Amino acid sequence: MxxxxxxxxxxxxxxxxxxxxEVLHGIDLRIDAGEFVAIMGSSGSGKSTLMHILGCLDRASDGQYRFAGRDVSELDHQELAWLRREMFGFVFQSYHLIGTASAWENVALPAIYAGLSREERRERARHLLTDLGLGERLDHRPNQLSGGQQQRVSIARALMNGGRVILADEPTGALDSASGEAVMAQLQSLADQGHTVIVITHDAEVAAHADRVVELHDGDILSDTRRRPSRATPEAAPETLSPPRESALPEFGEVAEAVVMALRSLRANWLRTLLTLLGIVIGVGAVVVMLAIGQGAKEDVVARIGDMGTDLLVIRPDRGQRRVSDGVIATLVPADAEALREVPNVRLAVPEISGSVTARSQGRDITTSVKAVSSDYPALRDWQAVNGIFFSQQDQDRYAPVAVIGQTVRENLFGDADPLGQFVLLDSIPFQVIGVMGEQGATNWGDDQDDVVFVPLSTGTLRLFGQNYLRSITLAVNDVENIDATEQAAVELLTQRHGTEDVRVFNMASLLDMVSDTQNTLTMLLGSIAAISLLVGGIGVMNIMLVSVTERIHEIGIRMATGARQRNILQQFLTEAVVVSALGGLIGVALGVAVGLLLRLIGLPILFSAPVAVAAFLCAAVIGLVFGFAPALKAARLNPVEALSNE
Structure with missing residues (x-):
């Protein structure tokens, strides 16, 4: 055979x-399928080392180990994991149960890596534990079970995937005599059922239960005694071992199970989990709030500039040109505005002279500003009279002494009285009020736009200002896309008219772009500062995961002994890192939104963005993936024997 x-x-x-x-010195040993063998020896004889090699938990330094005709040295890590999972079942002296898992979950552990569903695992574990007299203890944790009960859980776990070969290392060493006899009776029963049972022991009484006793001494086989006839038959001879080729990628069920195990582990260490979450929560929350503040500020500034008009070109005299009285620069004249109206793409060209005057009426006097403009001004600024009318081109042509006042001037000069038809003295020159402008509010820099009096340009240049030079000409364009070309054409026209380039142009669309770019830069700066705290949170995740791996080396050894692949261990710890980071990301987004809403209540411009929130959450998850990889890889590369020995 x-x-x-x-x-x-x-x-x-x-x-x-x-x-x-050298612990083992050239061991030669043959064990047939169905045999019940005891490997006996004193402490230090090498029997545990031999068991680790037999169970594929460790590799021999020299020699050949063939299992079912296959040289084990030819198997890679994944195939060795399959062998431990599908062929071997381990029963250890110290039980090696996971303390945070219930009895049935410990028993079902090998089936997780075999791909069984949760329902199938639970049902099989219930059946095995019931057969071993623990049907009422399914949900008890190891610390709620006696030593004998824990060892029976260990035996049930060894049988979960079939347990063709049962490797029992000092199975009665930590038990009282009654419990020890019960465990050996169960192992005897397994041998009777056709399992290959190999017991590692130093106790001759335990070895007496076996059909065959192999005695080790200082790494050599001292004797090999058969006490009962061999149970091996030609029918029990194994087929040649051929582990299946498995995908290196995890299956969906594995990922779901990894998430469940991750949540259980995080719950078991809730305080540490909370502290780990804190760094991610602060980082994500800061990113959400900072970007909301930056975006809100940008939208607020853009909206204010938009209110001024983004389709405008404001032409002013160059400050280096000749000046006349009152500091007025002798460059632009009303005829320039008439000429600019003919430039392609220009919709309106509104000249303007402004200054400060003393306004008197009804026995009251105030200091206010006066603007001499054309009749197109309301269309230019989208600012209409709410009472009366704005002066017309006819008033402009006949130098009419009429005025349209702002709401602040109306309140200060006329109070609740109707100002229409009343006269107001502007620097002792009478003007009749024909209209009141709608309320406009303050400018971005705090000036009251309603504290103003409008008069026709012709009247203002002749009777108020005494000169014909303009402070500005504002152009409104039809197509903002071509505003730059319109600007160039306007400058060329004025240069031709004046014989030199003596004006400056303020392009409101370009100003909007510049301010928008500046705000974007500031927003990115705020986001970068916040991202640093998120990065620090990621370093905290890596640190905590390294601590977790160090604390759970024994658990990792148990999982490897029950058939976990390297990818399963990597996946489990990586999932824990991602889960804790993603959970922190969710809480951080919620916290950021809450803080943003509070800031909005106190008047700050806050604008939340769903893509930003989603991106912040995804960044948190990616940080868990990146910073959790090194600890997870460290866990996956642990030696099963060394991990098991780490209590």
């Missing part, structure tokens, strides 16, 4: 300073 297990010249050495320490 092809032996189930065949060892030839197996040696095992461990680094020992200047010279390696």
């Amino acid at each position: 092809t032996p189930l297990i065949e060892l030839a010249g197996i040696r095992k050495r461990y680094p020992g300073g200047e010279q390696d320490v």
Whole structure:
């Protein structure tokens, strides 16, 4: 028959300073399927090392180990995990149960990595535990079970995926005599059912239950005694081992199970989880709030500039030109405005002279500003009279002494009286009030736009200002897309008329773009500052995950012994990092929105953006993925034997 297990010249050495320490010295051993074998020896004889090699938890330094005809040294990590999962079941002296999991969850652990659904795992675990007398203890945790009960849970776990080979390492070492006898009776029953049972022990009474006793001494086989006839039959001979090729990518069920295990682990260490969340919450919340503040400020400024008109070109005299009285620069004249109306794409050309005057009426006098403009001014600024009318081109042509006043002037001079038809003295020159402008409010820099009196340009130049030079000409264009070309054409026209380039042009569309770009830069600066705190939170995640891996090395060893692949371990810890970061991201987004709403209540311009919130959450998850990878990889690369020995 092809032996189930065949060892030839197996040696095992461990680094020992200047010279390696050899624990096994060329072991030759054959075990057939269905045998009940006890490997007995005193402490230090190498029996546990031999069991680790038999169970594919460790590799031999030299020699050949064939399982079901296949050389184990040819198997990679994934295939060895399959072998531990599908062929072996381990029963340890110290039980090696996961303390945060219930009895049935500990039993079902190997089936997780075999791909069984949660319902199937629970039902099989219930059946196994019931058969072992623990049907009433399914939901008890290890610290709620006696030593004998924990060992029976360990046996049930060994049988979860079939347990073709049961490897029991000192299964009665931590039990009282009655519990020990019960455990050995169960192992005897498994042997009777056809399982290959290998017991590692130092106790001759335990070894007496086996059909065959192999005694080790100082790394060599001292004797190999058969006490009862072999149970092996030709029918029990194994088929040649052929582990299936598995995908390196996780299946959906594995991911879902990893999330469940991650939540359980995070709940078990809730205080540490809370502290880890704090860094991510602050980082994500800061990003959401900072970008909302920046975006709100940008929209507020853009809206204010938009109110002024983004289709405008404001032409002013160059400050370096000749000046006349009152500091007026002798450059622009009303005829320039008439000429600019003929420039293609120009819809309106409104000349303006402004200054400060003393206004008197009804026995009251105030200091206000006066603007001498053309009749197109209301259309230019989208600012209409709410009482009366604005003066017309006819009033302009006949130098009419009429005025249209702002709301502030009306309140200060006339109070509740009707100002229409009344006269107001502007620097002792009488003007009849024919209209009152609608309320406009303050400018971005705090000036009261309603504290103004409008008069026809012709009347103002002749009777108020005594000169014909303009302070500005404002052009409104039809097509904002071509505003730059219109600006160039206007400058060329005025240069031709004046014989020199003596004006400056303020392009409101360009100003809007410039302010928008500036605000975007400031927003990015705010976001970058906030992102630093998110980065610090990611470093905290990595630190906590490294601590978690260090604390749970023993658990990792248990999972590997029950068949977890390297990718399963990597996936589990990576999932924990992503889950804690994503949870922190959700809380951070909610916190950021709450803080933003509070800031909005106190008057700050806040504008939330769904893409920003989603991006902040995704960044948190990605940070968990990036910063959790190194700790997860460290966990996945642990040696199963070293991990199991770490209590």
